[in-house]
Amino acid sequence: MKKILPRIGMLIAILGILAVSAFAGGQGGETTGPVTVTYWTSYPLLQATVEHAGEKYMAQNPDVTIESILFPQRAMDEKVAVSLPAGEAADLIDFACFQIYPYYYNGYISEPPEDVVDVLKKSFPSFTLTSATDPVSGKKFTIPYYVSLKEMFYNTDHFAEAGLKGTPKTLDEQMEFAKKLTKRDGSGNITRAGLDLRLSGGGFGTFQKFWTQVMVAYDSWPIVQKDGKWTAGYANKTGYDSLQYYMDAIYKHKVEGLDTTSDAQGFGLEASSMFQRESWVVGYLKENAPDINYSVFLMPEGPEGHGGTIGNTQSFSVPNSSKVKRAAWDFGKFLLSPEIQVQIYDESGWQSLNMDADYSALYKESPALEIFMDALDVPGHPVYDYENIPPIMEIHARIADRLMIAFKDPKLATDRKALEALVDKLAEETNRILDDYDLLAK
Amino acid sequence: MLNAVIGAPGSIRRNKAYFIMAVFLPVVFLFLVVRIIPIISTLALSFTNYHMQRPVRKFVGLENFIRLFSDDIFHTSLLNSLQFVLVALPAEIILGLAIALMLNSKLRAEGYFQTLFFIPYILPMVPAAIIWQWIYAPGTFGLANFFLEKLGFQRVGWLIDSNIALNAIIVMHVWKNLGFFIVIFLVGLKDIPNDFRDAALVDGATAWQRIWRVELPIIRPVILFTSVMASIWALSAFTEVYIMTQGTDVSTGVEISVLVFQIYVEGFRYFRMGYSSAICLVLFVISMLLVLIQFRLFREK
Numbered sequence: 001m002k003k004i005l006p007r008i009g010m011l012i013a014i015l016g017i018l019a020v021s022a023f024a025g026g027q028g029g030e031t032t033g034p035v036t037v038t039y040w041t042s043y044p045l046l047q048a049t050v051e052h053a054g055e056k057y058m059a060q061n062p063d064v065t066i067e068s069i070l071f072p073q074r075a076m077d078e079k080v081a082v083s084l085p086a087g088e089a090a091d092l093i094d095f096a097c098f099q100i101y102p103y104y105y106n107g108y109i110s111e112p113p114e115d116v117v118d119v120l121k122k123s124f125p126s127f128t129l130t131s132a133t134d135p136v137s138g139k140k141f142t143i144p145y146y147v148s149l150k151e152m153f154y155n156t157d158h159f160a161e162a163g164l165k166g167t168p169k170t171l172d173e174q175m176e177f178a179k180k181l182t183k184r185d186g187s188g189n190i191t192r193a194g195l196d197l198r199l200s201g202g203g204f205g206t207f208q209k210f211w212t213q214v215m216v217a218y219d220s221w222p223i224v225q226k227d228g229k230w231t232a233g234y235a236n237k238t239g240y241d242s243l244q245y246y247m248d249a250i251y252k253h254k255v256e257g258l259d260t261t262s263d264a265q266g267f268g269l270e271a272s273s274m275f276q277r278e279s280w281v282v283g284y285l286k287e288n289a290p291d292i293n294y295s296v297f298l299m300p301e302g303p304e305g306h307g308g309t310i311g312n313t314q315s316f317s318v319p320n321s322s323k324v325k326r327a328a329w330d331f332g333k334f335l336l337s338p339e340i341q342v343q344i345y346d347e348s349g350w351q352s353l354n355m356d357a358d359y360s361a362l363y364k365e366s367p368a369l370e371i372f373m374d375a376l377d378v379p380g381h382p383v384y385d386y387e388n389i390p391p392i393m394e395i396h397a398r399i400a401d402r403l404m405i406a407f408k409d410p411k412l413a414t415d416r417k418a419l420e421a422l423v424d425k426l427a428e429e430t431n432r433i434l435d436d437y438d439l440l441a442k
Numbered sequence: 443m444l445n446a447v448i449g450a451p452g453s454i455r456r457n458k459a460y461f462i463m464a465v466f467l468p469v470v471f472l473f474l475v476v477r478i479i480p481i482i483s484t485l486a487l488s489f490t491n492y493h494m495q496r497p498v499r500k501f502v503g504l505e506n507f508i509r510l511f512s513d514d515i516f517h518t519s520l521l522n523s524l525q526f527v528l529v530a531l532p533a534e535i536i537l538g539l540a541i542a543l544m545l546n547s548k549l550r551a552e553g554y555f556q557t558l559f560f561i562p563y564i565l566p567m568v569p570a571a572i573i574w575q576w577i578y579a580p581g582t583f584g585l586a587n588f589f590l591e592k593l594g595f596q597r598v599g600w601l602i603d604s605n606i607a608l609n610a611i612i613v614m615h616v617w618k619n620l621g622f623f624i625v626i627f628l629v630g631l632k633d634i635p636n637d638f639r640d641a642a643l644v645d646g647a648t649a650w651q652r653i654w655r656v657e658l659p660i661i662r663p664v665i666l667f668t669s670v671m672a673s674i675w676a677l678s679a680f681t682e683v684y685i686m687t688q689g690t691d692v693s694t695g696v697e698i699s700v701l702v703f704q705i706y707v708e709g710f711r712y713f714r715m716g717y718s719s720a721i722c723l724v725l726f727v728i729s730m731l732l733v734l735i736q737f738r739l740f741r742e743k
Contacts, residue, residue, distance in 0.1 A: 081713050103495060258580075258599060
């Protein structure tokens, strides 16, 4: 019995050493021979598409196995945050450029090779190169391969029923259209929203839609550059007017309600006549609401004639800790090829970016896809992306949190001073976050 | 002194002591690794500016706590958590006790009713929360509003109206846990020797007097146990808040945020682990205080 204690102690020590070595990340060099390239994404349709693309790639490269793994969106953020600094992330990470930027900024992401960047320069829209560039060093840090471009879906039957010709070109016209499209029951409850606005939901999406829907048109910006640093860009008339538009839609013109079924689901159920979203909705409607007759129009302009939309570029990045960088970049380059870009647009619905690819077969089946593709290059309709600074996601998410509360306060619709005070308070928080990262312009 | 406690070297008593220590050592080791070390680590992190995306960890003293107490979202979370406790705790105790008393009154098919009440408790929280999210869905797509409109009432923004949303989630929380409390109370009530009830009957006590003056005082330790469990579960509510604030048709998570949800948001959405750890510490202190208060209230006089 006296010997039991030391023996158990030795067993625990051995188990402990084994456990530590199992978790220890190896930082060795590139792996040679047959390799596996893992790819992480949080978009189900894209995961399936990359899997199919992977099969084609593996047929041409038998030494490489492509493993495409899907995570729920929030889980993906957490997974990457924990695994990337620990050197345990995938070899290819599918993230928006602005999402992967903080990791590049802190030294976890490798720079793409020149031959991959050359594909971007040759065949992709110029704004993608801007999105993929580190504003500090001027170097490329990721490779965009599809875009989350937002435009307006509208139900053509509802428009015809309301006697509406054409589509709205300005925010004011959009509101007038929405008033004619809105339907109510006997108790005054909205049964069909003329204009579906994103009023709730987790993450930064609510503010993204707000930025796209109104701020761009009013020429209002979450952050603006000043003397090489940044400051909140919306604590002014443009920001106040942006919020006022939403509040008027809900409480004054009542073209949208807090409890209407929203988003693609709402549009598919004909609970709304217009809403803003990305091209993946085309595939969603084909599957879930094939009888809906719809089309797409470009985001309306503001009262000063300012227009445009948000298109956050989604990219793939290779961590510094990856042991199969060469294979990962090579597969990434394969994803940029015209054939695979058509496949991405077709199978996932997410909008590809290779302008040399021939998408005509897709347009025949779904004309809306052509409108999205053309929108990338319309004069007076620039495509904007998020700024590449580390705290950008936190800034947007915190504004989203507070906006969602604001949308439910009817007082803000009529009390302009209170509305302005709220916007100013949001801006203070934005500036505090910038200050935490030593990015605030003094 | 050691010899007095565990016996002299070579003695059977000492050998037994060694054996017991050896058996418990792995368990203690696991407990240290899984419980104690993370708690100490969280405590230490709460005084740093640790951010998961940045390889920097600097001691910042009380800065996190100072920011916490001027953060109105933290205030909202704190008040919501306290509201959760103030509503869920009495609801679970009173309803649990009332139903247990009814089931204890020699009801026919008692086993059947016990099972029925216990089923929600064993249902995993995630599917239960999703089901309730559908029940509370806005417009007439949700079951709750569907029946309300059929009965001639106005539909309600169950998860949209901030005045209602948290209470709607508390209803779900109480529904989910009630079965556990019913079973615990039932066990306590069945444990009371019948002599006490017979004596009360002989003394001419009414049913209510028997319950109030005989049964409840005897099951006081059981009430303390359930009260502590109910308050800890209410304070640590997260899954139901997280699940029922997902999607684009529901209320913001911020308005109905509770402390654990805020810990998650700060730590895993904004990756501010130092700040999130500070909220953990505050929650820990509040939980301890609440438990101490309950022990004091329920202590034997």
